[in-house]
Amino acid sequence: MAAALTSESGKQGRAATTVLSPNSSPQVDTPYSIYTRKEKWIIVAMVALAGFYSPLPANIYFPAIPTIAKAFHKSIDLINQTVTVYLVFQGISPMLWGPLSDRYGRRPVFLICLAILVGSSIGSALCPTSAFWLLLLLRCFQSGGSASTIALGAGVIGDLSTPEERGGFFGMFNLGPMLAPCIAPAIGGALSQGLGWRSIFWSIVIMVAACLLCVALFLPETLRSIAGNGSVRLPLHLRTVIPIVGKKTTPTSTLQEHSSGNEKRSVNPFPLFTYPDIVILLSFTGIVYAVNYTITATISSTFSSVYPSLSETILGLCYLPTGAGMIIGSTFTGKLLDWEYARLKSRSTEGDDRRANVTIEYARLRTMPTHLLIFVACVIGWGWSLHFNAHIAVPLILQVLLGWTSIAILNTTMTLNIDILHSRSSGATACTNLVRCSLAAVLVSVIERMESRLGLGWTYTFWAGICALLLPLMMVEIKIGPKWRRERELKEK
Template sequence: MKPDTNNSKADEVAVVCRNSSKLWHIPSSVASIDTDTTEQKLFEKETIIVPFADDLAPYSIKSKLSKKRKWFIIFIVALQGFLGPLSSSIYIPAVLQVKQSFQASDTAINATISSYIFTLGLSPLIWATLSEHYGRRVVYLSAAVIYLCSTIGCALSHSIGLFIALRIFQSVGAAAAQAVGAGTITDLFDIHERGNAMGLFLLGALIGPVLGPIFGGFINQFLGWRYIFWLLTAVGGLTLFFIVFFLPETSAAILKKKALASSEKTKTKDSKRAKLETHILFQKNQTTIMQGGVNEEANDSFTDGIACSSSSITAANSFSTSTSFFTTIITPIKFMFKPVVILATTPYSMAYGFMYFVIATLPHELQHHYSLTSYQVGLSYLTNGVGNAMGAYLSGKLSDRALNKTQESDKNNDSKANLEARLSPMWLGIILLPIVLKSIWFFVLYATVGLGVGFVQTPSNTYIVDSYQSHSASVMSAANMLRCISAGCTPLVAPSLISAIGNGWSMTIIAILSVLSGASILSIQHFGYRWRNQ
């Protein structure tokens, strides 16, 4: 078969291999053909990229890992995801001592909390982009090192300015798993299994803000606030140890890229030899043409030599250049404006903000009304942690069950067409939050707030990941950004709001907003399939 040519450009060639319908990537450094003049140009510098179908299934590790190994990987990722929310709240009971130690103003101390939370929302936009270009493992390792170094710096710092800067870097290191973790779950689990995996992974984000004040209260009262950061250093070091020795690369796209690069390295000598042989065959063919005949065997060998040697040369390179870094980095921002992402994350973002509203105001309220000590204030967060854990676990189970039940009744057996069924458990959380926010029993209230947040979170995040599986890290970073905006703003608003209208009316407003957020879920359940396919 003769090569397919482009007459408009003599240096751009796409060659079709004999007995094959695939288009291969052919560098014009191998050949360039102009059929009008039979002019042949060899060994130029440019490369012609002809797209071909990309099948990542052979490189996926879903079927290559045992169930226990998969869950251990999710545990490692969840542990790193746990560090972000844990570090945001663990020293809240020690804020007064930190202020006295640095002789800082209230504004500066509040900046150590708000800057951390806002950075926790922004950083995943970068980490998600890096993970899609360089892999999950590289991102986890880099983030763990940054977190460890900055946390040690926080423990040793002696000025409020340095402390704030190190808190920002600590947040950068702690933020990676918030976005990349969803991509790891997509790499390891099929669509009907992700609810449980997402529930375990998101458990860290839910119980971190709750367990933080408990640990922080005890450590601050008996050891001092600096030991809070030494504890975080120990947890960060343990996480880094697990990542280094037990966390493999899970991205099928990155594994394919590495496999092609390895194959290219081993075939370099063969490729050079093939180029030389192709050049010799071409010269023989040219001689035959000039003598008035055509050597078909030499011509066919020439064509096959170009196609087969060229494909191995450029396959790995074409993969890495198919999507520009700039295009990838703005992908999460684009997701923030998609109706499905906005509406699916609205109830969760609001619920997460409500939880931080309570977390930020609880120490002052309990110390002012009940004269509780630092560790007693920390213990009051325990009920919320129990509620969060129960909500995340149960909603993951119910989410998978709802999807599987809908899929069984669907004659077409198309799980992607029924993804909106995952959102059904969110109604339990939306109903629970406004009821308990008006409750008069504190510990029942706080435990059920956690339960409500857990029920809202897991189905929401699993749904958007299933909707955009090929961009799971980017879509989760967009959702994380919306969540952290809410969580960062409510602690700033809470003191002024409570001072102006009191606890009762503040909780009433939150309860009303929680009920109204149900309209988002109702809209997605009716129009989500259409929006996802636009």
């Protein structure tokens, strides 16, 4: 029954593991999590807040690049190296922190990463203008501390959630990391213009310090190989200072009493790149993310060229439609994933063998062709609307749709990744982060040359075509992915 849907559902959010078989009734086991659904939402909100600070230091910095170049007496091209090193470490660092959290716990790694971000941001704010090398080094540490919060948050959701609710939780969680690139440039531009470029780093210090305090006081340890379903009595250094969740349940059991095979695994995530179904998901996520990130990163420069009458304040506001689309898309897609899973699960209990063998890959990816085709059409429309100097309302409306569909695709692939690699959720998300950041860095570095040679219309038509070629890969994942997954699970057993 490896191909059949597996769900964990329970009363008032206290989920119990249930395996759906076409010829038997569900058998309820021990509760999957002691936390109520409301308490899970509180935890997800905390890790979403931490995830917001993963892309924030990069995007809030963009508007201040010309000012920083003057302050350090360097060219803009040289200052752009601070962006390059940030992207490099944004891709690499989760490959360390994510797997470590899969072995030693989410809470301590969260605290270490946020503390590194606070310290490096203080150093950046105080950096002397005669030491450009120091700014480069501190940007590396900023990226190393901030980038991993996405992988850590995905790990927490994997620990807490059952497949029925995982889509909704990922929808909420991804709002943090995806909204930052949309609102951070406007904040950074206002701070740099009003208070100077150093105020950008001081604002990061204040915001992240508040988040660090929130995590230290309230976030419980959730790693199942350490905390089980939340009922395991933890050592003092892993306990919350103020337990605002799980208060109705007193931890009494030991991990051995609660163990369900969640052993600690190797911290090396690189073998995940040898799994063909995972490689397909990583390719899908990375390419779509890179194309959308490039559009978002070039909104200011492209609009200032196509619509030269726009002020810097208006250019900053032009990022907001993308954020609005992401808010709508994240909320809607999360509910859609949960609804689709529940609907297909209910069909699998009707006794029809054909319906019972619905796979998790099909349940998650069934709606993806629609999202992908809309995304492709919007990328083409974006390029040609700017090429022909269409009214500014046209690209702004397309930004809403691009934000909607891009986060829908990201939510779906990340949710499926956690479904497939549940016990290595942070490592799986770290691999996703490595691929998408690497592809985004490459695409951002070549997009200006492509636009100058091909024009805006043909440049984005080319990248839309690359995204359209992902559709056959999606079909392969749905049809053959379950076979690869079953073979891998048998080998691991």
